[in-house]
Amino acid sequence: MTLPDVDPARVEAEWAADKEVLASLAENGDVAGIVRLVDVSFRGDEAALERLEDDAESLGFSLIEREETEDGELATFLGSEQTAEADAIRALTVKCLQIELAYDVEYDGWGCTAETGKD
Template sequence: MTLPEVSPARLEEEWAADKDVLASLRENGDRAEIVRPVDVSFRGDDEALDKLEEEAAELGFEVIEREEDEDGEVCLFLSREQTTDDAAIKGLTKLCLQIELAYEVEYDGWGCTAEDGTE
């Protein structure tokens, strides 16, 4: 599947928010090189989310769940194993913005737990 190009301005807007999340992770002792599940979420109508859910594996994601929020909006949560270094997160964000355009859904961000190498 060929995904659409993302506007550099939109990518930079998301990257600015990502840097805040990454800073918070680092403050909590995160070691960026540790591979762990990173979750992403998308909002949209049932038809668009159905299509994304069906094709998630082709895009490198595993489906976690679909959930309705207090406003009645439906979110699809996906996950993939990766590091949290800057390049990996910027790549993830670019991919999610491409998915947003290709599937006509709204990318709602990413999240993960801080990993310090101790279990």
């Protein structure tokens, strides 16, 4: 599947938020080059989320879980084994915004734990 182009202004808006998360990770001693599970979430209706879940592997993700949010919406969490380096996170965000358009779901952001390499 070819994913659609995303409005550059939307990418930049998301990237501004991403940079804040990356800064917070760095403040907590994160070594961005360590590969870890980065989760992304999408909200949507049952049919759209099911279609996304069915295609997750071909999109480069693993299915983590689906849950109902506190406000009764359905959310799917997918995972990607990758670094938290800025270029990798930016590429992940662009892909997620493309998925949002292609699957008629709402991208709700990404998250991961800080990896210090000291475990």
